Amino acid sequence: MDTSVADPLVGQVLDGRYRIESRVARGGMATVYVARDVRLDRIVAIKVMHAGLASDDDFVARFIGEAKAAAALSHPNVVAVYDQRTDGEHVFLVMEYVPGRTLRDLLTERGRLGPRAALEIMQPVLAALGAAHRGGLVHRDVKPENVLLTEDGQAKVADFGLARAESASKMTKTGLIIGTVGYLAPEQVLAGSADVRSDVYASGVMLYELLTGELPHRADTALAVAYKHVNEAVPPPSAAVPGLTPAIDALVTRATAHDPAARPQDANRLLGEVAEVFGGLPRDFDERVEEASRNQTAVLETPAPPPGPYAPQYGPPGGGRTAVLDPSGTAPVEPPPRGRADRAIGAITGKYVLIAIGAIAAVILGWAVWYQTSGQYEHVPERIVGMKVADAKAKLEGAGMTVRVGPKQFSDRVRKDQVVKSDPPAGARIAKGDTVTLTPSKGRMPREVPDVTGKSVEDATGDLRGKGFTVGRTSREPSQTVGKGDVIRTDPKGGAEQSPDVPVDLVVSTGMSMPGLVGTNGDEAANKLRAMGLDVKVDKEDPGDRQPNTVLRQDPAQGTGVSRGDSVHLVVTDRKCAFNAGPVHIGCDDGDRGQNASVPVPNTVGQNVKDARQALRSSGFKVKETGWGGDTVRFQNPGGGEAPRGSTVTIVRGP
Structure with a gap:
């Protein structure tokens, strides 16, 4: 039967991209569909959460977090x-859409x-779990x-993280044990906690x-199975299948130890043990075990159960059952026939039990009818979630209910200052005048x-929007280390956590502030600018009556914003002699600034290695580089002061 005919999602396009083509399966928390990604033109599997879970904001938040963790898990x-x-x-x-079948189908x-087949298929399963365990x-579940088996024989593990999201949600609300009970570790049953050793x-x-x-533990109810996981050890598999080796028994026994500390401490450790046991089995071992199983058991018919209310549950009334017996011929032990008095007592007891059950059912039914029809109760109005808090409060108070507004909580599905949930929820019946609590x-x-930091405003805005944030106020200030037009910092700073509904403010650099150099020594002014990473051009001019080697003019002017690599222009008086208008000689500056004269050493720590090299060489120094890689100067010797022109400055580069 085609299960997708009546499914309203089949044929729809989700998120404008995924066209649902057919339904594959329906589980306890989601329905799986085959879909086509119309953007990339490929077949994918879509797992859609059931409406009851999708409306639970706490569950959705956990689910999204676990989905991100699962998406980061890359393994074949x-x-x-x-x-x-x-x-x-x-x-x-x-x-990923995996055509094929599940391991359950094969079993x-x-x-x-x-x-050998069992151990062989366990190895890729444990490799997948091991990769997850390494990532925390x-x-x-x-x-x-x-476990999905592809058409070419590969095994792939599905649903990483989904059981955790569902478990966290339902444990919080009902105290239920979530998970397939036949595989639950004792610590999951007792404390609801799980770690890699539970896997x-x-x-x-x-x-x-x-x-x-x-399964090793079977019973009539899930609670009874869980009880056995806590109180009974998993038996060795050779008790059910003759011919299995002690090494296989030990493998199962260690993995299912009640004490988590006694198990292999993660799936990678168990994988190593499984591979070792598998490697020690002969290639025809499966055939040997099958032959041993056939030779050591016989299938016989057992007689039909005796009549009466105390007959053991062998099977359908009047029919036999098939039992696997030891070939020694030992007959099954049947309970002794019951006497007439016993049967009478049983019949009377059964009669009164039925009367009691009927009376209880009548009371419950009467209470339910009264509850549904009594005028003392109202329904919490539908569609409260998503309303503005003030509107929801007015709607509830108009229905005769008392409203309390509880603490706010974050939500990825409901806008700020709207209702995330109500307690009791929409549709619930409450007495008139009772309180409904709204969570904004x-x-x-x-x-x-x-x-x-350090990115252009355009790139920074793109990165923030890519993570769901918006840009708020943009302010500007000078910076000696961040180029003009680039981001100095954000508020909040990078790495902090904030709701995307709150804008992120930017502080943008206006560049370095051009110092005032007019009237200062020309060589010192040029070296200072080179240390700032600027491209300095110096022109000489007849000094007139000014001191030799003095800055006459600068471009840009003092206070102008500049960035590394910008060109600046200095006009400096010639070093030859300068005179007053009269016969008095002011002096010459060509004897104290020779080739070996001391000049300021630019401090390049924190700069790009290329810029630092240029600044030092422009100041007349030789450059020696050392370090452990990277493009940033982490240390410099000498780190400042003055040094003879032509001497060597060592820079240490690092990441």
Whole structure:
């Protein structure tokens, strides 16, 4: 039967990009579809959260966080997560489409796998889990249904992080144990906590199931199965399948130890043990085990159960069941027949139990009818979530309810100052006059502000918008280290967390401030500008009555913003002699500024190595470079002061 015919999502295009083509499966928390990515023209799998979970803002926040962690997990045996999106009420994951079937399908078809086949398929599964464990990610729901087998024989593990999001949501609200109960580690049952060793336990249970065709703990209820995980050890698989080696038994026993410290400490450790046991098995070992199993068991028919209310549950009334017995011929032990008095007591007891159950059901039914029809109750109005808090409050008070506004919380699905949720929720029945608590939104969940220091305003704005932020106020100030037009800092600073609903302010550099140099020594002025990373051009001019080697003019003027690499122009009096108008000689400056005279050493620490090299050479120094790579000057010797022109300055470069 085509399950997609009546599905309203089939044929729709989500987020303007993913066209839903057919439904593949429906699970406890999501429905999986095959879709086409119309932008990249490829087939993908879309996992759409059920409406009940998608409306839970806490769940969605956890789900998005886990989806990001899963998307960062790149491994050939992991089903890749491409994207996470929200389209209206639909919260969904975009994943790699893996044509084929699940390990559960294979196990259902074969009943059980041979030991070599089981250990072989466990290795890529454990490799995928090991990659997750190295990244600090715990799967929490390892089972055959989450192992996909491709058409070319590869195994891929799916649903990383999803079980955690669901578990966190439901544990908070109901105290339920979430996960497939047959694979839960004892610590998950007792404390609701899980780490990488819980995945190891589930992997050991899955290996047992692959080897035997059955789970190690079975009971009539999930609670009883969970009780067995806490109180009973997983039996060795050889008890169910004769011929398995002690090494295989030990592998399962270690992985499923009750004490997490006694298990292999992550999936990578278990993978090493599995590979070692697999390598020690002969190639025909599966055939040997199958032969041993056939020779040591016989299938016999057992008699039909005796009549009466105390008959053991062998099977359908009047029919036999098939039991696997030891060929020694030992007959099954049947309970002794019950006497007439016993049967009478049983019938009377059963009669009164039925009467009691009927009375309780009548009371419950009567209460339910009264509850639904009593005029003392009202429904919390629908569509409260997403309304402005003031509007929602007026609507509820108009319906006769008392309203309380609780603390704000962040939400990626509801705008700031709108209602995230109500308690009780919309649609719930409450007594007239009871209180409904509204939780307003503080805006979207905080995320890390990108570091855009040193980038142009255009590039910084693009980076911020790419992370969901908007740019707020832009102020400007001079900087000796950041070029003109580039970002000096942000508020909040890069790396801090802030809601994208709050704008990020920029402080932009107007460049370095041009110093006032007129009247100063020409050589010192030029060296100072070169140390700032500027390209200095010096022209000489007849000094007239001015002191030799003195700055007459500068361009740009004092206080102008400049950046590294900008050209500046100095006009300096000639070093030859300068005289007054009269016969008095003012003096010459060509004897104290010779080739070996001391000149200021530009301080280039923190500058780009290329700029530093240019500044030092322009000042008349030789440059020696050392260090451990990188393009920034981390140390300089001498680091300032004066040194003879032509001497060597050592710079140490680093990242």
